[in-house]
Amino acid sequence: MNAIDEKLQPILSTVLHRNAGEPEFHQAAREVLESLGRVITRNPEYSDEALIERICEPERQIIFRVPWIDDKDQVQINRGFRVQFNSALGPYKGGIRFHPSVNVGIIKFLGFEQTFKNALTGMPIGGGKGGSDFDPKGKSDREIMRFCQSFMIELHRHIGEYVDVPAGDIGVGAREIGYMFGMYKRLNNRFEAGVLTGKGLAYGGSRARKEATGFGTAFFVRSMLAQQGKDMEGMRCIVSGSGNVAIYAMEKVLSFGGKIVACSDSAGYVVDEDGIDLDLVKQIKEGKRGRISEYVELRGGKAHYVAGGQIWDVPCDIALPCATQNELNGSDAKTLVENGVIAVAEGANMPCTPEAVHLFQQAKVLFAPGKAANAGGVATSALEMQQNASRDSWTFAKTESKLEEIMTNIHAACHETADEYGAPGDYVLGANIAGFVRVADAMRAMGVI
Known part of the structure; x- marks a missing residue:
């Protein structure tokens, strides 16, 4: 540190x-x-x-009870959170996370990070985050619907397209957003499309939103490598996780000529030296909501699975931690460096511990912090808000083109700021200062509020 x-x-x-x-x-x-x-x-x-x-102090922190009835007709109680961290640049903007680990400290850290991430996009959005300690795994669709409806009964009083615009995060996808949007619409008796992002295309969602965070991470890595006169062609890449961020980071890396050799889920990881078959991963994770261990059998035994363990033991040129916070520690970073990694980009929020970041920087590994590398998701959410405001719907190509432009600009801002402040190549410092200055200038202009 x-x-x-x-x-x-x-x-x-x-x-x-x-x-x-x-x-x-x-x-x-x-x-x-x-x-x-x-x-x-x-x-x-x-x-x-x-x-x-x-x-450093949130503008508002909201904690509430979420009662719901399970399929056995038993009443369950969870806790809901929304931290509205900073609105200097626009309405609060940030995802909702459903996971047993959620507590006010995690939501607060995510909202704090979101404030600077959103500032880096150049879009008029402030920072916030929300969620619940509800675990959607193993729940029926009806249970998830009842929970989402109960969650929104409280949350609806605190959000709005000019106030706070939530989106999805871990455990919250298009299904959960749909249930929450439906309840919001019923409670408020109006179709306010811009109140939630990550919606289905049928009712105001944006093309490329599902792909945006992963695509954006790959765009950022491409820009970092290009700055060094390199590209991804033939590079070995490992990706932790196998959710939306990981899947679409892999898809874009493959389109740039990279080779994905390993990916994971919470139970273990698979290694496929011939290159991960992304269609199989999508079939398992998006189609069946299954475990990544199923990949080996579906691949005909051409891959191997490691239960538990660390995906970071797999030698690679590029590592993309896309699962959850603090998943990559100092020991993992040391292994990656010894195995020759040249670039690491955080697809998840703060997946690398401070010790890991320090080791990467010491070893001159290109390191992209999450607030810069994974800003593509919220950037495309802001583009969804634009489409909703103008009653428009853009093509996938147009949306992806705008996303690529935003990520290229974020890279340039981080790189140029690091240079300006005497730390060339330090994307952590560049991202923190560039985001801070944008928020701070707006706050100074508004006086002490």
């Missing part, structure tokens, strides 16, 4: 004290503050009027 400027140390101490027991939020705040010493040295006005303290 890098040292924090002495002028920022009291701010970090306050954040740690005020948000006790929230290690993920501590980690996210520390990572941003480590980058800001150079900014306040050059621009002392950014430390006036407790600006940085205000950026």
